[in-house]
Amino acid sequence: MGMFQWGVRQSAEVENLMISVERVMEYTELEKEAPWESNKRPSAEWPSQGVIAFENVNFTYSLDGPLVLRHFSVLIKSKEKVGIVGRTGAGKSSLIAALFRLAEPKGRIWIDKYLTSELGLHDLRKKISIIPQEPVLFTGTMRKNLDPFNEYTDEELWNVLEEVQLKEAVEELPDKMETQLAESGSNFSVGQRQLVCLARAILKKNRILIIDEATANVDPRTDELIQKTIREKFAQCTVLTIAHRLNTIIDSDRIMVLDAGRLKEYNEPYILLQEKESLLYKMVQQLGKAEAAALIETAKQVYFSKTYPEVIQNGQVVIDSSIDASSGLIISETAL
Known part of the structure; x- marks a missing residue:
């Protein structure tokens, strides 16, 4: 009876291992990505504009x-x-x-x-x-997660942690930047x-x-x-x-x-929100009247601060009679 149980257990284990082999074989048959490097290589400064x-x-x-x-x-x-x-x-x-x-x-x-x-x-x-x-x-130290290829100095790493307000949290770790993180950073x-x-x-x-x-x-x-x-x-x-x-x-x-x-x-958001048939306008209206009004006002503030900075006073839009806002909208649309 003991040998029979052992045989059943071994056959089940072999079946599980064969499934693992099948999965590995599937990976070998996946379509390969393009080459990691090509003959046409951009300069180190590319992209300089971000267009x-x-x-x-x-x-x-x-x-x-x-x-x-x-x-x-x-x-x-x-x-x-x-x-x-x-x-x-x-x-x-x-x-x-x-x-x-x-x-x-x-x-x-x-x-x-x-x-x-x-x-x-x-x-x-x-x-x-x-x-x-x-x-x-990644599983590894905080340093490896920030700088896996050792390209930056300790000072640069601590400065960037301070900028995102994580410096105190990392300083409280047992080994600070050298502390091993749990799998997937679950800690x-x-x-x-x-x-x-x-x-x-x-x-x-x-x-x-x-x-x-x-x-x-x-x-x-x-x-x-x-x-x-x-x-x-x-x-x-x-x-x-x-x-x-x-x-x-x-x-x-x-x-x-x-x-x-x-x-x-x-x-531009404000221009889209002027068209009541636009998809963006409908998405904003679905949020409720109060939030929709707040979003439209924010879009308005941003639009006028860029297009007519002279009409913004204390964060509010002040329309001067010499400025035709509607014509400004038409000019912006044709320019785009």
Whole structure:
């Protein structure tokens, strides 16, 4: 009887191990990514401007999968802060996946006059910083998580931790920066892990920053800190923000509204909100009258402070009779 039980147990274990082998074999059959490096390598300063252009881009995650971006074309200018909104499945995260070439898009994507499809994946991806919705920390020390390739001094690391208000928390760790983090950084809160990702982005000093609903799962105080730090530290960068809360992107230079993988609207928030048939206006109205009014007022303040700074007094819009605001709106639309 004992031998029979042993035989059953061994056969079950062999079956489990064979499943592991099958999974390993599946990985060997996966389609390979593009080369990490190519003959066409940009300069060390690239991208110096942060201009991004999508030209008739179609994107799917697999050869036989559905299109998640359709005939997508848009120009994002240097240093612009662009909010990206849309319902679930609209193509917001797919836009970022196409930019990083997680799968190969059809069409052309340019960054500072370089076609991304002609670049090696390392050259492309290391020049774009991202703060993801689910922050990623690696098993290892805090130092390795901030600076995995030993490119920065202790002073730079402590300074960036102070900028994101994590210095005290790290100083309280047993071995400070050399403390081993738990798997996936589980000994840190979601907000703290998000701030570590923000610190990495500050250290890299890239001219393009992607924020993928980074504040969707954090408390309001951390949200406010992240937004404030981004405005200060990335003022000279092109920033694309996938928004979960409309209040985090209502002060953007432009807002991009996606629906079913297509670009439906792309303009300054206040201009979009003047059109009551626009998708953005309808999304704002769904938040309730009070919050909708507050968002429209914020968009108005931002628009007039940029277009007519002379009419802003003590943070309020003061319309002078010599300024025709409606004509200003028409001029802006035709210029775009």
